Amino acid sequence: MPHAKKGKFAKVKCKDCSNEQIVFLHAATMVKCEICGATIAKPAGGKAEIRGEIVEIVG
Numbered sequence: 001m002p003h004a005k006k007g008k009f010a011k012v013k014c015k016d017c018s019n020e021q022i023v024f025l026h027a028a029t030m031v032k033c034e035i036c037g038a039t040i041a042k043p044a045g046g047k048a049e050i051r052g053e054i055v056e057i058v059g
Helices: none
Strands: 009-014 020-024 039-042 052-058
Touching: 009 039, 020 039
Parallel strands: none
Antiparallel strands: 009 020, 009 052
16 A cells, blocks of 8 residues: 655645745744745644645655
């Protein structure tokens, strides 16, 4: 049975402006969109809460 690809980074699309950027999945600080400043990842005591669409898992 194949395992899902696990990575530490994800390409996330901002829900406000559709900008895509690479985010650490275990971010310990808020990650804001480089274009519009919307929060796209929030620390959640382990894996970050992603507030956008994960386009792909990288790395």
